[in-house]
Amino acid sequence: MTTAAAERTAQLPQVAEPRNPGMDLDMDWVRGVQANTSAIERRAATLPGRRSVKKAHQAAWLLRAISCIDLTTLSGDDTEARVRRLCAKARQPVAPALLEALGMERLTVGAVCVYHDMVAAAVEALEGSGIPVAAVSTGFPAGLSPFHLRLAEIGESVKAGAQEIDIVISRRHVLGGNWQALYDEMHAFRAACGAAHVKAILATGELGTLRNVARASLVCMMAGADFIKTSTGKESVNATLPVSLVMVRAIREYHERTGIRIGYKPAGGISKAKDALVYLSLMKDELGDRWLRPDLFRFGASSLLGDIERQLEHYVSGAYSAGYRHAMG
Numbered sequence: 443m444t445t446a447a448a449e450r451t452a453q454l455p456q457v458a459e460p461r462n463p464g465m466d467l468d469m470d471w472v473r474g475v476q477a478n479t480s481a482i483e484r485r486a487a488t489l490p491g492r493r494s495v496k497k498a499h500q501a502a503w504l505l506r507a508i509s510c511i512d513l514t515t516l517s518g519d520d521t522e523a524r525v526r527r528l529c530a531k532a533r534q535p536v537a538p539a540l541l542e543a544l545g546m547e548r549l550t551v552g553a554v555c556v557y558h559d560m561v562a563a564a565v566e567a568l569e570g571s572g573i574p575v576a577a578v579s580t581g582f583p584a585g586l587s588p589f590h591l592r593l594a595e596i597g598e599s600v601k602a603g604a605q606e607i608d609i610v611i612s613r614r615h616v617l618g619g620n621w622q623a624l625y626d627e628m629h630a631f632r633a634a635c636g637a638a639h640v641k642a643i644l645a646t647g648e649l650g651t652l653r654n655v656a657r658a659s660l661v662c663m664m665a666g667a668d669f670i671k672t673s674t675g676k677e678s679v680n681a682t683l684p685v686s687l688v689m690v691r692a693i694r695e696y697h698e699r700t701g702i703r704i705g706y707k708p709a710g711g712i713s714k715a716k717d718a719l720v721y722l723s724l725m726k727d728e729l730g731d732r733w734l735r736p737d738l739f740r741f742g743a744s745s746l747l748g749d750i751e752r753q754l755e756h757y758v759s760g761a762y763s764a765g766y767r768h769a770m771g
């Protein structure tokens with residue numbers, strides 16, 4: 443690391459110790475996990491119509507959604523200039539006049555998420571903001587590069603200043619029911635992250651069954667994942683409500699048994715404000731208010747912020763402002 447990079451790293455805000463110390467692999471627990479697909483799909487189908495976020499309160503919830511976004515660019519044509527623009531947006535996700543109209547002084551996104559090569563540019567652009575940089579590592583998105591290179595990539599991203607590492611698991615371990623291999627892989631990734639938080643991307647669209655999703659979620663938590671994340675955004679099926687129900691219920695079960703709170707990150711294809719509201723109400727219903735903060739909930743999204751901003755503008759321009767003022771007290 444260059445001296446300048448080392449100095450930048452030293453100036454970064456203090457990151458809390460990873461919250462999940464993990465535990466030994468409990469095969470009885472893993473094998474005992476079931477997922478009733480039709481019941482989950484029935485329940486998921488009711489979620490978009492639920493009214494747990496009242497219309498009059500939606501602007502406040504949308505502001506909360508912004509604070510939980512991992513603002514993402516993960517494209518082959520990413521440039522440092524694009525990342526710098528993204529970081530400027532991360533610092534000021536909503537125009538100051540709009541924010542003022544909504545009665546808020548300061549709002550940032552939860553993190554900026556980039557490929558390893560863009561970490562240094564993002565760290566520099568976010569300096570002093572308190573916004574962490576998340577790096578997708580371990581041969582994202584397929585996770586099929588040699589194991590030692592995947593570990594080395596984590597180390598490089600941490601050295602460059604990433605405070606959060608989004609790893610991808612080997613789908614073949616899940617598809618072959620090789621839970622010990624999945625545990626060992628996740629455990630090694632966790633160790634390589636050091637003080638950085640680690641999010642385990644399951645790539646649920648490639649895991650075959652909801653039961654596999656439930657088991658993989660548990661194994662990754664046992665091996666020390668601080669967050670579990672649905673998707674890379676590159677699979678043909680990314681975040682869905684049925685998968686989210688399965689994963690948040692695994693988080694709930696892990697919390698009930700261990701007392702440890704694991705975060706949840708749906709990612710891929712979430713681009714509408716109304717979808718963000720559905721996810722927030724799912725978190726509230728299934729896990730409670732504690733999981734509505736950025737330390738335990740993130741959206742992995744590249745285009746969600748734009749739609750939320752449009753909805754907020756619409757809101758401020760008239761329709762529900764009386765209700766919003768009431769909701770904000």
Ligand SMILES: O=C[C@H](O)COP(=O)(O)O
Nearest residue numbers: 674675710711742743744
């Ligand atoms: O992890 C985040 C995803 O790659 C973002 O996916 P998206 O571009 O569909 O929002």
